[in-house]
Amino acid sequence: MKQVSTVCARDCYDTCSLKVTLGESEQILSIKGDPANPITQGFTCPRGAKDHERLYENRVENPFIRKGEYFEKAVWEEGLDAVSRKLRETIEKYGPESVLHLDFAGNMGLLTTVFPKRLWNNIGATQTDWALCGKSGHDALALHYGDGYGIKVVEISSMNLIVFWGFNAAVSSPHMWALARKARRERGARIVAVDLRESETAKSADLWIRPMPGSDVALAYGIINYLIRNNYINQEFVKEWTIGFEHLKAEADKWTPGRTERVTGVAWKYVEQLGNAYGTLKPGTTMIGIGLQKCDQGADQVRAVSFIPTLLGLHRGFFYSSGSSFSVNESFISGRALTDKTSKIVNQVALADLVKDGKFKFIYISCMNPAMTLPNQHAFREGLSRRDVFVTVHETHWTKTAQYADVVLPAPTYLEKEDLVIPWGHNYVRYSKRAVRPVTNSRSEIRVMQEIAKRLGLTEDWLYEDAWNSVDLALENALEKGNSQTLKSGEMLTLKTKSENNYSTPSGKIEFYSSIAAEAGLNPMPIQPQLCIEKGKFILLNSATPEYTSTQFQEVYGAIPAVVAMNSQDAERQGIKEGHTVTIANELGQVQAKATISDTLPERVLWCPRQFEGLKENSLNCLMSSTPQEIGNGPRFNSTIVTVARERPKVFMA
Numbered sequence: 001m002k003q004v005s006t007v008c009a010r011d012c013y014d015t016c017s018l019k020v021t022l023g024e025s026e027q028i029l030s031i032k033g034d035p036a037n038p039i040t041q042g043f044t045c046p047r048g049a050k051d052h053e054r055l056y057e058n059r060v061e062n063p064f065i066r067k068g069e070y071f072e073k074a075v076w077e078e079g080l081d082a083v084s085r086k087l088r089e090t091i092e093k094y095g096p097e098s099v100l101h102l103d104f105a106g107n108m109g110l111l112t113t114v115f116p117k118r119l120w121n122n123i124g125a126t127q128t129d130w131a132l133c134g135k136s137g138h139d140a141l142a143l144h145y146g147d148g149y150g151i152k153v154v155e156i157s158s159m160n161l162i163v164f165w166g167f168n169a170a171v172s173s174p175h176m177w178a179l180a181r182k183a184r185r186e187r188g189a190r191i192v193a194v195d196l197r198e199s200e201t202a203k204s205a206d207l208w209i210r211p212m213p214g215s216d217v218a219l220a221y222g223i224i225n226y227l228i229r230n231n232y233i234n235q236e237f238v239k240e241w242t243i244g245f246e247h248l249k250a251e252a253d254k255w256t257p258g259r260t261e262r263v264t265g266v267a268w269k270y271v272e273q274l275g276n277a278y279g280t281l282k283p284g285t286t287m288i289g290i291g292l293q294k295c296d297q298g299a300d301q302v303r304a305v306s307f308i309p310t311l312l313g314l315h316r317g318f319f320y321s322s323g324s325s326f327s328v329n330e331s332f333i334s335g336r337a338l339t340d341k342t343s344k345i346v347n348q349v350a351l352a353d354l355v356k357d358g359k360f361k362f363i364y365i366s367c368m369n370p371a372m373t374l375p376n377q378h379a380f381r382e383g384l385s386r387r388d389v390f391v392t393v394h395e396t397h398w399t400k401t402a403q404y405a406d407v408v409l410p411a412p413t414y415l416e417k418e419d420l421v422i423p424w425g426h427n428y429v430r431y432s433k434r435a436v437r438p439v440t441n442s443r444s445e446i447r448v449m450q451e452i453a454k455r456l457g458l459t460e461d462w463l464y465e466d467a468w469n470s471v472d473l474a475l476e477n478a479l480e481k482g483n484s485q486t487l488k489s490g491e492m493l494t495l496k497t498k499s500e501n502n503y504s505t506p507s508g509k510i511e512f513y514s515s516i517a518a519e520a521g522l523n524p525m526p527i528q529p530q531l532c533i534e535k536g537k538f539i540l541l542n543s544a545t546p547e548y549t550s551t552q553f554q555e556v557y558g559a560i561p562a563v564v565a566m567n568s569q570d571a572e573r574q575g576i577k578e579g580h581t582v583t584i585a586n587e588l589g590q591v592q593a594k595a596t597i598s599d600t601l602p603e604r605v606l607w608c609p610r611q612f613e614g615l616k617e618n619s620l621n622c623l624m625s626s627t628p629q630e631i632g633n634g635p636r637f638n639s640t641i642v643t644v645a646r647e648r649p650k651v652f653m654a
């Protein structure tokens with residue numbers, strides 16, 4: 001038996017170090033978490049543990065070229081020739097801006113996702129701002145702190161209070177969740193969940209606070225009001241490290257117990273409980289979920305919540321994402337630093353209408369399944385289906401997006417290639433060794449990009465450079481010690497992190513009243529909007545589930561269940577019973593799903609797993625708005641207003 005050490009490349013808080021055990025004929029026997037990584041702690045999630053099953057299911061085995069309604073198997077030369085010919089034609093006829101490179105974090109490896117951008121940067125193709133996930137939250141924190149990084153997640157285990165706010169860590173970050181439980185077990189830490197529904201995290205928390213959807217800014221101000229009135233504010237810290245406290249106090253003063261209760265629906269006694277926990281259980285941390293910022297006022301919610309630990313005298317006493325704390329210079333790897341050509345950047349959330357309107361004539365998709373995961377699916381799929389748009393998909397598996405392609409090219413999974421994954425949760429890095437020989441006729445992202453570059457007649461050396469040279473350059477100031485050679489020898493290294501009291505705001509301090517926001521014409525401080533869900537309408541929440549990473553793992557666990565959960569009172573009023581097929585609808589589309597009755601949700605709030613395909617081939621995301629948020633251009637998935645009604649069985653008249 002042989003063991004290979006690699007790293008899970010999925011878009012996940014935890015970026016696990018993995019130990020892959022191989023049998024006699026090099027087949028994978030098991031994938032286990034590596035105990036050497038203090039975050040991974042020797043275990044994986046239900047996905048990581050089954051990745052080897054996914055290796056053999058539903059794979060794109062060969063290049064395929066569309067012939068009318070069908071795909072025809074092709075050899076690599078044909079596939080690459082077809083793609084390159086069309087790419088060259090498109091650039092000549094419509095210019096490089098009409099070429100869209102559409103990618104995301106299906107695999108976060110530098111060699112898979114970053115180095116291949118060299119081609120697109122070289123030709124000046126349009127690219128996206130990657131705003132589909134957490135960008136609004138990042139930009140929100142940057143307004144007040146310069147960057148959005150917070151605590152190091154290993155520190156969770158030494159906390160006495162851990163507040164998960166809009167963060168279902170028990171599902172979305174099983175390893176941070178394990179650290180929190182360890183702190184509770186070993187030092188009696190209290191775990192609090194602030195969530196709109198009784199999530200898995202809320203179920204196991206010591207205190208669960210449930211604001212009404214859209215009211216987290218008010219809740220945060222209410223808590224701040226309580227902290228101020230009860231002298232929990234660290235005045236010295238506020239004086240030395242912050243500006244704008246008087247503005248914040250003036251706003252918080254307005255959030256009296258009565259007003260806070262009215263807007264949030266949270267009884268003041270719970271505000272007091274959380275306020276006292278914040279004031280007395282130290283050290284503490286506030287774990288801000290990406291889920292908190294996927295709504296109309298998402299960025300403002302993140303801003304307001306982040307103020308709480310700051311007022312207690314903590315430098316960056318929250319966690320949102322660690323990415324901005326590292327100094328990995330990816331622009332060397334992506335080639336951005338090597339070219340004068342500019343690429344047009346379009347908003348990823350608002351892409352559907354651009355594609356529908358034929359703004360792009362050639363779309364190259366990699367590491368993303370946008371025909372399931374982008375909002376406003378009707379428009380997006382209509383765009384992909386246009387006859388004047390040529391779509392190439394480089395994929396490991398047959399996805400919904402691949403079905404819209406003109407050419408599909410097979411890619412190796414992370415188990416079939418070497419790479420280096422930079423985490424965005426913690427700062428432990430490890431070389432990803434290839435665990436098995438490719439099981440399909442795949443070619444890596446780098447090889448494919450170089451073959452296309454060759455066919456286009458591009459001659460710049462940096463397109464064909466050994467990718468590890470660029471990784472070395474990018475890591476020059478990034479690691480606490482060692483380099484890519486040390487990593488390749490199998491050692492686990494740590495990334496340097498910026499100091500906790502480094503605030504790159506105009507004043508060099510924490511700005512409660514953000515001067516950057518004021519200058520940009522945005523609200524200098526977070527604002528609680530008026531809330532109103534019209535009678536007869538519902539708000540639809542959707543979040544991650546344990547078996548799937550976005551749309552991946554349907555090969556292992558079956559289709560993402562098309563289910564919608566609703567409160568028993570709502571169900572009764574609507575005449576809906578467990579298992580009924582219901583139609584969820586709004587002005588953008590409609591989706592059919594099975595109802596499940598659950599009092600984990602308050603009235604007027606529905607929940608479903610994110611990104612499913614409905615029972616009648618309409619994806620959940622056809623209901624989602626593609627209007628980006630004002631701050632950071634992020635999505636609004638959790639502000640989706642819908643109606644829900646039972647699908648009446650058809651009655652046939654004789």
Ligand SMILES: Nc1nc2c(c(=O)[nH]1)N[C@H]1C(S)=C(S)[C@@H](COP(=O)(O)OP(=O)(O)OC[C@H]3O[C@@H](n4cnc5c(=O)[nH]c(N)nc54)[C@H](O)[C@@H]3O)O[C@H]1N2
Binds near residue numbers: 104132134290369445
């Ligand atoms: N309704 C709704 N929609 C959402 C969200 C939501 O909350 N609600 N959340 C949004 C968020 S946060 C995110 S991050 C996005 C995720 O959106 P996507 O990134 O589109 O999600 P995935 O389904 O993980 O798609 C990644 C694809 O990459 C492929 N892949 C994996 N490894 C490799 C590789 O090594 N090479 C290549 N070429 N391909 C590979 C996988 O097979 C998969 O098809 O979805 C967004 N969409």
Ligand SMILES: Nc1nc2c(c(=O)[nH]1)N[C@H]1C(S)=C(S)[C@@H](COP(=O)(O)OP(=O)(O)OC[C@H]3O[C@@H](n4cnc5c(=O)[nH]c(N)nc54)[C@H](O)[C@@H]3O)O[C@H]1N2
Binds near residue numbers: 167195548638
């Ligand atoms: N198992 C699994 N893990 C994953 C992923 C996956 O697909 N599957 N995806 C990864 C990715 S790409 C991402 S972005 C992260 C997302 O991970 P999280 O940030 O945990 O996001 P969600 O899964 O959307 O869960 C958010 C929780 O917040 C609640 N919530 C939603 N809106 C609000 C609000 O306005 N206020 C409050 N207080 N609560 C709210 C929801 O009810 C839900 O329980 O997870 C990562 N981890």
Ligand code: SF4
Binds near residue numbers: 012
């Ligand atoms: S998906 Fe996340 S939790 Fe699961 S193995 Fe990968 S990194 Fe670890």
Ligand SMILES: [Mo]
Binds near residue numbers: 011132133134290
């Ligand atoms: Mo995400």
